[in-house]
Amino acid sequence: MSLIGGGGTTAQVTPGKLTRFLAKKAQETGVALRVQTKAQGLSFGDDGKVNGVHIRAEGKEELLPATEVILATGPWTGKLLQSWFTPDTMPPYLRSAAMIEGSRAHSIVIQAAKRHQLSADCFFSEMRYGTSAGAPEFYIRPKGEAYAAGGTDDVPIPELADDVSYDPKRTAELQRQCAALSPEYLDVKHGADLVAEQACYLPISPRTAAPILGGSAEQGVYIASGHAVWGISNSLGTGKVMEELVMDGKVTSADIRHLHP
Known part of the structure; x- marks a missing residue:
């Protein structure tokens, strides 16, 4: 680190x-x-x-x-x-x-378990968990909220912003990565709340x-x-x-x- x-x-x-x-x-x-x-x-x-x-x-x-x-x-x-x-x-x-052009990137927002006030840190990772690996980014926001981003793909950008969608498999992977990073606070299967699953397009x-x-x-x-x-x-x-x-x-x-x- x-x-x-x-x-x-x-x-x-x-x-x-x-x-x-x-x-x-x-x-x-x-x-x-x-x-x-x-x-x-x-x-x-x-x-x-x-x-x-x-x-x-x-x-x-x-x-x-x-x-x-x-x-x-x-x-x-x-x-x-x-x-x-x-x-x-x-x-x-x-x-x-x-x-x-646009490159679609996924993200999720999690409310930490027990509404714990997480430390005010941003974390850029390269991690292995089980048989998987990834490089998610974690941004801790006020009041125990965490934003995690990662997982890009080549789905073409739609005509309108309202039509942007996300891949549930990629947001599920981000949930697993959050649980691996902080099982006590960011595991949605053990007390944390999933607030949002989403995607946006990066202008490249x-x-x-x-x-x-x-x-x-x-x-x-x-x-x-x-x-x-x-x-x-x-x-x-x-x-x-x-x-x-x-x-x-x-x-x-x-x-x-x-x-x-």
Whole structure:
């Protein structure tokens, strides 16, 4: 075992809570949040600059006016761009982003037995248990809740986020791994409660192996995607540099030259 952080150098956020908090704060400033809405394509003016986004919601299509568009569409980035442009019409600066694809990863949430207050640790493992082996990651959250992740597969990403499903065999394997790691507190067969079984798609950029941040001020279209497993960790920093890029035309808070499209 070796330590990779601690002593005030690390922190953890719960992704769902952070996302809802940011959405709420944005709405308080007047931002309109559209859900169950599909982006159908971009609209450009005669000058070649974006002037809107075609969307479909509740069976109706409309054009949302826009002066700049940031595609922070995670694992759906490649599918969107490939549906909006043909190989001949796609701008060169979007081609790397059009390669972004989704890799499905599984996770579970367990409430520890006896509601024990588990230690505030994250644990990246390589473990053998019985005749099996795996490399799950464990994140301990407040009030005795544990999040365990691992087990990717190549199931294609669905068209809509609401249609994402999980493989029960892979989440069952994560339950066995939790029981092997902490039989006293995380074994769902001996007092622990299984709160959630789920999967999500990691946005993988095979061409760059890194996030893609940037775009074209002339066309007003930008990319902020391809963060793989570090999306939540880099989310706030990504928002900061994209705000600088769009509003000021240059980034001053970080060096993102190697992350440009």
